[in-house]
Amino acid sequence: MNKVLAIDIGKCTGCHVCELMCSFRHHGEFNPRRARIHTTVFLHDEIAVPVVCSQCEDAWCERICPSGAISTVVMPETGARVVQVDEDLCVGCKMCVLACPFGNIQVGAAGCAEKCDLCGGDPVCVQFCPRGALRFVEAEDREVEKRQKLAQALAGSYRESE
Amino acid sequence: MTGRRRRLVILGNSAAALSAIRAIRSRGGDEQVTVVSREECHAYSPVLTTYYLRGVVPERRLFLCDAGSYRDLAVECRFGRTAVELDAARQRLLLDDGTRLDYDALLIATGAAPTRLGGLDDEVAGGLCYLRTIEDARRIRRLAQRARHVAVLGAGLVSLQTAAAIARPGVHVTCVVGSRQVLSQNLDAECAAIVRDHVVREGGIEFLFGRSVAMIDHEAEGYRVELAGGEELSADMVVVGKGVTPNMAFVDPGQIAVERGVLVDDRLRTAVPDVYAAGDVAQGRNRISGAVEVVANWIDACEQGRVAGLNMAGADVTFPGSVPENVTTLFGLPVASIGSVGAGDAGAGLTSVTGSCPERTTYRRLFLKRGVPVGAILVGDVGDAGVVRAAIVRAEAGAVPVDRIVRGPIEAGAVLRSCVSTSASTAVT
Ligand SMILES: Cc1cc2nc3c(=O)[nH]c(=O)nc-3n(C[C@H](O)[C@H](O)[C@H](O)COP(=O)(O)OP(=O)(O)OC[C@H]3O[C@@H](n4cnc5c(N)ncnc54)[C@H](O)[C@@H]3O)c2cc1C
Ligand code: SF4
Ligand code: SF4
Numbered sequence: 001m002n003k004v005l006a007i008d009i010g011k012c013t014g015c016h017v018c019e020l021m022c023s024f025r026h027h028g029e030f031n032p033r034r035a036r037i038h039t040t041v042f043l044h045d046e047i048a049v050p051v052v053c054s055q056c057e058d059a060w061c062e063r064i065c066p067s068g069a070i071s072t073v074v075m076p077e078t079g080a081r082v083v084q085v086d087e088d089l090c091v092g093c094k095m096c097v098l099a100c101p102f103g104n105i106q107v108g109a110a111g112c113a114e115k116c117d118l119c120g121g122d123p124v125c126v127q128f129c130p131r132g133a134l135r136f137v138e139a140e141d142r143e144v145e146k147r148q149k150l151a152q153a154l155a156g157s158y159r160e161s162e
Numbered sequence: 163m164t165g166r167r168r169r170l171v172i173l174g175n176s177a178a179a180l181s182a183i184r185a186i187r188s189r190g191g192d193e194q195v196t197v198v199s200r201e202e203c204h205a206y207s208p209v210l211t212t213y214y215l216r217g218v219v220p221e222r223r224l225f226l227c228d229a230g231s232y233r234d235l236a237v238e239c240r241f242g243r244t245a246v247e248l249d250a251a252r253q254r255l256l257l258d259d260g261t262r263l264d265y266d267a268l269l270i271a272t273g274a275a276p277t278r279l280g281g282l283d284d285e286v287a288g289g290l291c292y293l294r295t296i297e298d299a300r301r302i303r304r305l306a307q308r309a310r311h312v313a314v315l316g317a318g319l320v321s322l323q324t325a326a327a328i329a330r331p332g333v334h335v336t337c338v339v340g341s342r343q344v345l346s347q348n349l350d351a352e353c354a355a356i357v358r359d360h361v362v363r364e365g366g367i368e369f370l371f372g373r374s375v376a377m378i379d380h381e382a383e384g385y386r387v388e389l390a391g392g393e394e395l396s397a398d399m400v401v402v403g404k405g406v407t408p409n410m411a412f413v414d415p416g417q418i419a420v421e422r423g424v425l426v427d428d429r430l431r432t433a434v435p436d437v438y439a440a441g442d443v444a445q446g447r448n449r450i451s452g453a454v455e456v457v458a459n460w461i462d463a464c465e466q467g468r469v470a471g472l473n474m475a476g477a478d479v480t481f482p483g484s485v486p487e488n489v490t491t492l493f494g495l496p497v498a499s500i501g502s503v504g505a506g507d508a509g510a511g512l513t514s515v516t517g518s519c520p521e522r523t524t525y526r527r528l529f530l531k532r533g534v535p536v537g538a539i540l541v542g543d544v545g546d547a548g549v550v551r552a553a554i555v556r557a558e559a560g561a562v563p564v565d566r567i568v569r570g571p572i573e574a575g576a577v578l579r580s581c582v583s584t585s586a587s588t589a590v591t
Contacts, residue, residue: 040575049575101552
């Protein structure tokens with residue numbers, strides 16, 4: 001098992017339920033600005049693009065954190081890879097904010113970096129997405145893998161040194 | 163294949179060196195790795211020293227490694243040893259204790275040291291403070307506890323962060339600045355003025371712009387700093403931040419080409435086979451301007467170190483080039499600078515688009531060259547710095563939503579979208 005959070009851009013309607021549930025889960029308030037998933041809606045061409053941390057392999061944020069506060073762990077139950085921030089080590093320098101090409105890690109009001117933690121193994125955004133645009137599924141799914149790669153290639157193209 | 167294990171020597175024990183070692187080990191080979199550093203201690207983060215000065219983190223939190231980390235990485239440590247001579251022809255490194263290390267591949271990751279102020283008597287020179295190492299930080303912290311008036315020479319990133327860390331009620335900090343603005347390497351004049359006003363207002367720091375130091379002398383309680391125009395100021399502590407100079411005295415320029423730093427190609431190789439360089443000591447291609455220059459920042463040191471390490475371990479990876487970039491927070495005001503931003507004399511040929519939102523104290527400026535975004539400065543709200551960076555770095559590939567970026571925080575989706583429409587057909591394959 002090796003689960004990933006997969007996004008199907010075509011199915012997203014831009015309803016922002018994921019953002020509300022995410023901020024509620026992590027901060028106890030329905031405030032999209034504090035969510036760790038963000039959906040950009042393009043009214044003009046009727047497209048909505050949800051963006052959330054892809055728990056990168058060899059993550060940019062982890063590679064450059066100057067206080068060694070970011071590490072990757074694999075959840076035992078789901079085999080999901082999670083890139084996580086140790087709040088005790090983070091100094092809030094925002095270097096990770098500069099390094100992540102997707103804006104998926106932010107320094108919050110508490111002065112500490114915040115990012116998607118897959119809700120410990122059962123992401124609420126997935127539970128509440130009314131259209132099934134967000135799914136928590138096996139990465140072996142070739143389609144999922146391809147879509148993730150595409151998303152990374154498009155937004156990333158950052159340090160495509162490998 | 164039986165043969166002996168390849169010997170890799172890593173010179174330095176900081177951002178570039180550690181990234182290289184991790185990259186080497188990520189390939190799973192059985193190379194014998196030796197790390198040499200002139201400092202006795204385990205690797206630490208110079209970036210965090212100002213947090214330590216401010217009392218935000220205790221000293222132990224500066225460290226990135228402990229003895230176990232090196233054991234886990236299976237590296238042999240030679241700490242407290244300075245490289246004195248690199249004989250690239252014989253593939254041999256000489257250390258200050260007379261040890262010779264033979265290598266199959268070597269990485270120069272010796273970083274840089276603060277540029278020293280010249281023309282002073284030895285005793286005065288020895289009393290000045292510079293900030294780079296953990297030892298420097300300990301000294302500044304000790305002296306700052308008793309200081310009442312501190313003179314900081316320079317207004318670059320390290321100087322300002324140091325000034326901000328030292329300033330507190332009862333301690334007056336004066337920054338003496340050669341140029342007419344703060345952060346002249348990172349910001350254009352207009353953004354610099356916003357940052358200056360904030361620092362003056364919030365931190366009570368005094369700036370003397372357009373002044374150069376003529377002489378520094380001892381005085382009863384401390385130092386007398388004489389400025390070129392005849393002005394003088396007294397300080398019981400002087401901190402100098404006049405930029406950095408790469409640590410490459412052990413390199414023979416007859417063997418390995420050097421300019422401002424050690425010259426490297428896009429695989430981080432120096433002019434000599436099997437000798438690599440990465441981090442603040444290396445001079446390579448700027449990804450945005452194309453210039454061959456020393457780009458000295460933590461992120462770049464990590465990324466260069468990583469690519470050098472992979473290549474030393476047998477991979478063939480190219481480095482896309484360095485990006486001048488920095489993010490800092492001064493008295494609560496975050497400032498990010500990415501790419502070519504018209505700082506110093508690099509402003510030629512750049513145009514800019516500006517957006518601001520005074521009530522939220524946000525200000526942002528995007529710099530363009532022939533219509534293509536090449537840099538950005540974000541003040542106040544830097545949450546989208548990474549997205550803006552990615553957009554600039556891939557600017558030639560598609561439409562960067564310039565207006566969206568200067569108007570306010572942009573989401574990755576917006577950049578993604580413009581990329582989807584311009585390059586999806588080619589990227590899917
Ligand atoms: C106070 C401060 C704040 C900073 N803030 C930021 C920031 O916010 N953002 C940012 O991007 N960057 C920042 N920097 C810059 C950043 O720290 C450097 O870019 C980074 O450390 C470069 O890493 P490096 O591995 O190239 O070299 P260094 O960190 O300079 O390390 C060099 C290593 O080589 C060793 N060494 C040197 N010479 C020899 C020799 N002859 N023999 C053996 N060993 C040797 C040293 O002991 C050390 O281990 C800051 C720096 C300072 C000092
Ligand atoms: S925060 Fe960004 S860089 Fe870090 S793992 Fe997530 S997507 Fe990757
Ligand atoms: S903000 Fe925290 S997690 Fe991000 S780079 Fe700085 S110390 Fe690391």
